[in-house]
Every structure is written in C-alpha cells, then in structure tokens.
Amino acid sequence: MTGGHVGAHSSLRDAEPKVFWLDRADAPGSSPAVQxxxxxxxxxxxxxxxxxxxxxxxxxxxxxxxxxxxxxxxxxxxxxxxxxxxxxxxxxxxxxxxxxxxxxxxxxxxxxxxxxxxxxxxxxxRYNIDADYEHVGGLEVATATWQLDEIEAGVELAGRYGESVALLDAEALRALVDSPTYVGGARRASGVATVDxxxxxxxxxxxxxxxxxxxxxxxxxxxxxxxxxxxxxxxxxxxxxxxxxxxxxxxxxxxxxxxxxxVVPVWDYVLVTEPLSDAQLASIGWTGREGIGDAANQFHYYRLTADRRILWGGYDAVYYRGGDIAPARAQRIETFVTLAQHFFTTFPQLEGLRFTHRWGGVIDTSSxxxxxxxxxxxxxxxxxxxxxxxxxxxxxxxxxxxxxxxxxxxxxxxxxxxxxSKPFPFPPEPVRNVVIQLTRRAIARSDRNEGRRGPWLRLLDTLGVGFDS
Ligand SMILES: Cc1cc2nc3c(=O)[nH]c(=O)nc-3n(C[C@H](O)[C@H](O)[C@H](O)COP(=O)(O)OP(=O)(O)OC[C@H]3O[C@@H](n4cnc5c(N)ncnc54)[C@H](O)[C@@H]3O)c2cc1C
The missing domain is CATH 3.50.50.60 (FAD/NAD(P)-binding domain)
Structure with missing residues (x-):
C-alpha cells in the first residue's frame, strides 16, 4: 500500500506511547517478587x-x-x-x-x-473470564489485483480441508467494510475471534x-x-x-x-484510534466487526475494540541487530507515521480521526x-x-x-x-542481521513488484524457510 497523507502526523499528535490494552484504571496490582x-x-x-x-x-x-x-x-x-x-x-x-x-x-x-x-x-x-471474546470471523482483503490469486488459492485450499471460506468480489467486500483500496477478498466464517x-x-x-x-x-x-x-x-x-x-x-x-x-525477536507496531462516532462507523460499515488482514507480504491487521476504536497494526516487522529488545524499541516514530498514512489511505472517510495509543511488541519469529x-x-x-x-x-x-x-x-x-522436528536455525550474528535485512528488503520489493518473488525469496522458499510476523 502506498500513498502519503497530510493528516497522518496530526492524527498522531496526542497518541500516548502506551499499550491500549494495559492502559486501564482497573488493571490488577502486582504480586510480590520472590524473596x-x-x-x-x-x-x-x-x-x-x-x-x-x-x-x-x-x-x-x-x-x-x-x-x-x-x-x-x-x-x-x-x-x-x-x-x-x-x-x-x-x-x-x-x-x-x-x-x-x-x-x-x-x-x-x-x-x-x-x-x-x-x-x-x-x-x-468455566472460570468466568470476561475478555470481550467475540466470534467475528475474519476477512482477508486484497488491495492490489496480484493479491487476488493468493486469496483464491487460499479459498480453494480451505475448501479442500473442510473450512468454510467464501470468495468476495470488490463490491461484496465493500458492502461489508468500505475501503476504496479493496479489490476483492475472502470471508472466513469460523475459527477466528477477537479478544481483549x-x-x-x-x-x-x-x-x-x-x-x-x-x-x-x-x-x-x-x-x-x-x-x-x-x-x-x-x-x-x-x-x-x-x-x-x-x-x-x-x-x-x-x-x-x-x-x-x-527464534529471533522481531518488533511489530500497533496504533489504536479514539472511539468512532456512530457517523464515522456508518461511513465504513463493518457491522460484522470482522478481524481484517490484507494479503500483501507486509500486511496490516485491524479490528474493532469493544468500545469501537480501531486497532491498526503490522506492516513493518523490524529486527534490530543483535536481537535488541530494549524497552525503548517499543516506540518507532517512522513506523507509526507509515501506519497512520496507510490507515487514512484505507479509510479516507475517517479523515480527522485521532490515534490515542501507539506501541510495539516483540514477536518470537521462527523460520x-x-x-x-x-x-x-x-x-x-x-x-x-x-x-x-x-x-x-x-x-x-x-x-x-x-x-x-x-x-x-x-x-x-x-x-x-x-x-x-525443529525449524531451520538462524545463523549467528553478524550474519543473522545481514540475512534478515536482506530478506526484509526482498519482501518489500516483492510487494512493489506485484508479488513477484526474486531469486533470494525463491531460494528461501526452496529451503522451506522465511521471515514473517
Ligand atoms: C504487536 C503484536 C501483535 C500480535 N498480534 C497477534 C494477534 O493478533 N493474534 C495472535 O494470535 N498473536 C499475535 N501476536 C503474538 C502473540 O501475542 C504471542 O504469540 C503470544 O502472546 C506469546 O505468548 P508468550 O506467553 O509465549 O510470550 P510473552 O507474552 O512474551 O510472555 C513471555 C513472558 O516471559 C517473561 N520472561 C522472559 N524471560 C524471563 C525470565 N528470565 N524470568 C522471568 N520471566 C521472563 C517476559 O517478561 C514475558 O512476560 C502478536 C504479538 C505482538 C508483539
């Protein structure tokens, strides 16, 4: 997904560097340390x-x-x-x-x-856990025509394994969730929920x-x-x-x-908006509250929270040399700006909406x-x-x-x-960093080239290894 957006910076102005889910007055107090x-x-x-x-x-x-x-x-x-x-x-x-x-x-x-x-x-x-668990199903959306082939292949594969996934053309998809970027997609009715x-x-x-x-x-x-x-x-x-x-x-x-x-630590970043008004929500539809992901290699995932905010994350999956997991890495302004730009490209109807939270977290990636x-x-x-x-x-x-x-x-x-069995190991540093950055660049290039996989990604495919989030 491309496209700059003038409102991206101002939409982030009041976003706090905090995790939305953990930022609650009723968060439990902590237990003692081992003594x-x-x-x-x-x-x-x-x-x-x-x-x-x-x-x-x-x-x-x-x-x-x-x-x-x-x-x-x-x-x-x-x-x-x-x-x-x-x-x-x-x-x-x-x-x-x-x-x-x-x-x-x-x-x-x-x-x-x-x-x-x-x-x-x-x-x-059994334990009476109220975690806003919702059976919403999932939507996989294509934002470029080359992604449709992969979605169709996924629907066909799901059918072979008895999963109910329906192919949607752009019109049917936009009747569910209205983004001008959608060119088609698929809806998975079961096996996907959202939770706090x-x-x-x-x-x-x-x-x-x-x-x-x-x-x-x-x-x-x-x-x-x-x-x-x-x-x-x-x-x-x-x-x-x-x-x-x-x-x-x-x-x-x-x-x-x-x-x-x-396993290597890969940082993934997330934004959450303020709650949507009735009119804002009506402008995009999304009455089914499905969990959504796009079909690019560098994909976005997004969903509604219980109080009708949009959580919007993904795209960049960042590995820092040496596997750095310092807490300061949880804030990466350039990624937040990119995510905000992509958000308004996806939902231009929501111009003026502001983000309230921004954070990153460590994903344990295996090959x-x-x-x-x-x-x-x-x-x-x-x-x-x-x-x-x-x-x-x-x-x-x-x-x-x-x-x-x-x-x-x-x-x-x-x-x-x-x-x-064990996954293919990652090489030690400093080769690890070189290989991962090379792979990240190859993945970004593939998205720019209509999904065509260059020689490096084809080699990794042959070896059955990869880099993902
Ligand atoms: C931004 C982001 C978005 C994601 N989105 C999704 C999603 O939508 N759906 C999904 O299915 N998955 C998602 N994931 C992945 C999912 O969150 C993880 O797979 C899952 O939470 C892993 O749980 P865990 O308990 O193994 O690890 P963690 O939650 O990381 O827990 C490990 C714990 O071990 C503790 N610890 C580590 N070392 C020590 C030590 N030496 N002594 C004591 N304690 C230690 C840490 O402090 C930490 O709390 C996402 C991950 C991230 C980061």
Missing part, C-alpha cells in the same frame, strides 16, 4: 499466555501438585498484553503454512487447533490463583542450574528450587541457548512461523516458543505440549512431526 528460597514441584517462567495456560492446565491435570509462576515484569507485560487480539484456531500460523511444513499430519493439526479453540472457550466459561488480550491474561492469572498457583512478579530468572535433586532458578532476591520447569519466555530470554538459534518445542537439563526443563505473530490461541496448545514433555512421555502429541 528467599522457595520449593515447588513445577516452576513456570514467564507470565504471558504460554505461562498462564501452563499454570492453569498443570493444576487442572494434577490439583495436588505445587505450581509457582514467576514473571520478570508483570503479567501480560509483553507480547501477551500488546497484541492485536486476533484469536485464530490455527496452531500452524495459517493453513497454507501448515500444509507446506507438515503435509503428512496437517489434518490432525487442524483438529488439534479446533479442539484447542473449543477448550479456550470452555475455559472462559490483557483481560484474557488477567482472567487466566486469576483462574490460576483460584487453583492454587503461587505467582511472583518483578522476578527475572537470571540463571538455571541443574542439581541432581532440583533445578535451581536464581532471581535477584531469591531462589526457586523446582523439580521441573516450563520455560514460557517467548523470544525474551537466553536461559536455554537452543532457543536463541531457533517456519510456528511454535517450536524442546527440553533441556535431562528433560526436566521444557519450552514452547516461536509462535511468530499467531500465538493468542496457539499458546494454550504450546503449554499443553510443554507439560506433556515433562509429565507424559506417552502423549500422542509428542509423536507429531510438528512437535519433534
């Missing part, structure tokens, strides 16, 4: 969706087991509280990616994904507490040491001695070196775009990382596998290629 020595059966490191789902499922499986969760910052402070809130049944970062990497078992992975989504919905009901991710995470944290999980915040684990009797997690003001450990640290930690080879698993320290530590931008639902499945790796060697999940 002294704590003993536990299971230590979960990380208070995002993976860690929270691991905590809840661990207690549901074995209510008598003692479970401790430690979080370096606050519950939901990172990707979990910063995302778009798209809940997608796919655990493979979409059907096409699942088919391309796991052709032999994709049917089962679809089933596991659908079951996982049903289990999430059941947990919301922070409310979901806080609800899961309450559920875990109600099951007896002990929670500590402001507690970064600095190192893990394997003793014969325990794994020892050293924190600034104390120590946790655990029989077993789930690492749910996304791309944010180097506690297990293998994670660093398979095959979906979660990867592993163990360390004689199988006493397990991890699930690498969801690559589609982890809101998949994290529950990831946590389930991480627990199976520790507890249940007979689990059918542990025989899946999806679980056993």
């Amino acid at each position: 002294g020595t704590i003993e536990t059966d299971l230590l979960i490191i990380g208070g995002g969706f993976t860690g929270l789902w691991a905590a809840v499922q661990a207690k549901e499986r074995s209510p008598g087991r003692d479970v401790v969760l430690v979080e370096a910052d606050a519950i939901a402070a990172h990707a979990t509280g910063r995302n778009g809130g798209f809940v997608d049944a796919s655990i493979t970062h979409g059907l096409a990616n699942g088919v391309s990497h796991f052709p032999q078992e994709v049917d089962r992975l679809i089933e596991f994904g659908n079951d996982n989504l049903r289990e999430i919905e059941a947990a919301l009901a 991710p922070a409310k979901l995470a806080w609800g899961l944290a309450d559920a875990a507490a109600s099951l007896g999980v002990r929670r500590f915040e402001r507690t970064p684990v600095r190192s893990l040491e394997a003793l014969p009797t325990a794994i020892v997690a050293r924190c600034p003001a104390g120590t946790v001695r655990a029989r077993k450990v789930v690492l749910a640290t996304n791309a944010l930690s180097a506690l297990v070196p293998a994670i660093r080879r398979r 095959r775009f979906c979660v990867t698993f592993g163990t360390a320290h004689d199988g006493r530590v397990s991890y699930a990382v690498g969801y690559t931008g589609l982890g809101v639902a998949a994290t529950r499945f990831g946590a389930r596998v991480a627990l199976d790796l520790l507890d249940d060697p007979a689990s059918e999940l542990l025989h899946l290629d999806f679980v056993r």
Whole structure:
C-alpha cells in the first residue's frame, strides 16, 4: 500500500506511547517478587499466555501438585498484553503454512487447533473470564489485483480441508467494510475471534490463583542450574528450587541457548484510534466487526475494540541487530507515521480521526512461523516458543505440549512431526542481521513488484524457510 497523507502526523499528535490494552484504571496490582528460597514441584517462567495456560492446565491435570509462576515484569507485560487480539484456531500460523511444513499430519493439526479453540472457550466459561471474546470471523482483503490469486488459492485450499471460506468480489467486500483500496477478498466464517488480550491474561492469572498457583512478579530468572535433586532458578532476591520447569519466555530470554538459534525477536507496531462516532462507523460499515488482514507480504491487521476504536497494526516487522529488545524499541516514530498514512489511505472517510495509543511488541519469529518445542537439563526443563505473530490461541496448545514433555512421555502429541522436528536455525550474528535485512528488503520489493518473488525469496522458499510476523 502506498500513498502519503497530510493528516497522518496530526492524527498522531496526542497518541500516548502506551499499550491500549494495559492502559486501564482497573488493571490488577502486582504480586510480590520472590524473596528467599522457595520449593515447588513445577516452576513456570514467564507470565504471558504460554505461562498462564501452563499454570492453569498443570493444576487442572494434577490439583495436588505445587505450581509457582514467576514473571520478570508483570503479567501480560509483553507480547501477551500488546497484541492485536486476533484469536485464530490455527496452531500452524495459517493453513497454507501448515500444509507446506507438515503435509503428512496437517489434518490432525487442524483438529488439534479446533479442539484447542473449543477448550479456550470452555475455559472462559468455566472460570468466568470476561475478555470481550467475540466470534467475528475474519476477512482477508486484497488491495492490489496480484493479491487476488493468493486469496483464491487460499479459498480453494480451505475448501479442500473442510473450512468454510467464501470468495468476495470488490463490491461484496465493500458492502461489508468500505475501503476504496479493496479489490476483492475472502470471508472466513469460523475459527477466528477477537479478544481483549490483557483481560484474557488477567482472567487466566486469576483462574490460576483460584487453583492454587503461587505467582511472583518483578522476578527475572537470571540463571538455571541443574542439581541432581532440583533445578535451581536464581532471581535477584531469591531462589526457586523446582523439580521441573516450563520455560514460557517467548523470544525474551537466553536461559536455554537452543532457543536463541531457533527464534529471533522481531518488533511489530500497533496504533489504536479514539472511539468512532456512530457517523464515522456508518461511513465504513463493518457491522460484522470482522478481524481484517490484507494479503500483501507486509500486511496490516485491524479490528474493532469493544468500545469501537480501531486497532491498526503490522506492516513493518523490524529486527534490530543483535536481537535488541530494549524497552525503548517499543516506540518507532517512522513506523507509526507509515501506519497512520496507510490507515487514512484505507479509510479516507475517517479523515480527522485521532490515534490515542501507539506501541510495539516483540514477536518470537521462527523460520517456519510456528511454535517450536524442546527440553533441556535431562528433560526436566521444557519450552514452547516461536509462535511468530499467531500465538493468542496457539499458546494454550504450546503449554499443553510443554507439560506433556515433562509429565507424559506417552502423549500422542509428542509423536507429531510438528512437535519433534525443529525449524531451520538462524545463523549467528553478524550474519543473522545481514540475512534478515536482506530478506526484509526482498519482501518489500516483492510487494512493489506485484508479488513477484526474486531469486533470494525463491531460494528461501526452496529451503522451506522465511521471515514473517
Ligand atoms: C504487536 C503484536 C501483535 C500480535 N498480534 C497477534 C494477534 O493478533 N493474534 C495472535 O494470535 N498473536 C499475535 N501476536 C503474538 C502473540 O501475542 C504471542 O504469540 C503470544 O502472546 C506469546 O505468548 P508468550 O506467553 O509465549 O510470550 P510473552 O507474552 O512474551 O510472555 C513471555 C513472558 O516471559 C517473561 N520472561 C522472559 N524471560 C524471563 C525470565 N528470565 N524470568 C522471568 N520471566 C521472563 C517476559 O517478561 C514475558 O512476560 C502478536 C504479538 C505482538 C508483539
């Protein structure tokens, strides 16, 4: 999508450098930090969706087991509280990616994904979690004619796997959501919902507490040491001695070196507008409140919030040399301006609307775009990382596998290629940075050249690896 827009800068003038979902007067207070020595059966490191789902499922499986969760910052402070809130049944970062990497078992992975989504919905009901969960379905939109081929191929593929996705011409699409940039698209009726991710995470944290999980915040684990009797997690003001450990640290930690080879931290950026008036909303339609993504390689995702704001994110996926995840990287003005320009190109009817929030968050990108698993320290530590931008639902499945790796060697999940095989590793720095920047430029060039993939992207396609968000 191209096109400058004069209003972009002024629309950002009052945008606060804060995460909309976390910027609430009723956000929960924090739990204490670990002090002294704590003993536990299971230590979960990380208070995002993976860690929270691991905590809840661990207690549901074995209510008598003692479970401790430690979080370096606050519950939901990172990707979990910063995302778009798209809940997608796919655990493979979409059907096409699942088919391309796991052709032999994709049917089962679809089933596991659908079951996982049903289990999430059941947990919301069981623990009475109000997270503004809405069955809205999804729209994939083409903003250039070359994208239509890919959308048609996606609809055909979905049909083959029994998913109900309907092709829409520009007129039918614009009757749902009116953007002059749309040239066609597709509507997926099921398997996509939206949620308030922070409310979901806080609800899961309450559920875990109600099951007896002990929670500590402001507690970064600095190192893990394997003793014969325990794994020892050293924190600034104390120590946790655990029989077993789930690492749910996304791309944010180097506690297990293998994670660093398979997963890189990529920054993704988001804007949220002020609430739309009745007239503003009527000017674009969108009565179905679908979650929307465009079909470019550098894509935008957008949705309505419960209070009728538009969350608008994506496009740039930025890797900083050395995998920099310093908090200051969460603000990138040039990306916010680009996003705002694209917003008004998409919805010129909303001229004058202002953004209230702007932020970035770290996506754990793997070269095959979906979660990867592993163990360390004689199988006493397990991890699930690498969801690559589609982890809101998949994290529950990831946590389930991480627990199976520790507890249940007979689990059918542990025989899946999806679980056993590893994504192609990223090269070490400084080559890593060169390769990723080269790939990003090639992806941008492909979007400018009607989707034609140059030699570099074709080579990566042949190797079955890529870079995405
Ligand atoms: C901007 C953005 C938009 C996204 N949009 C979507 C979307 O719309 N839909 C979707 O499905 N997915 C989306 N995602 C991806 C999704 O948010 C993630 O896949 C998911 O939240 C990952 O959860 P997690 O628990 O694995 O990681 P995180 O939420 O990052 O949690 C990891 C936690 O571990 C803690 N931690 C790390 N190291 C340590 C340590 N040493 N000691 C103690 N604690 C530690 C961190 O502080 C952090 O809180 C998006 C991500 C981003 C960044």
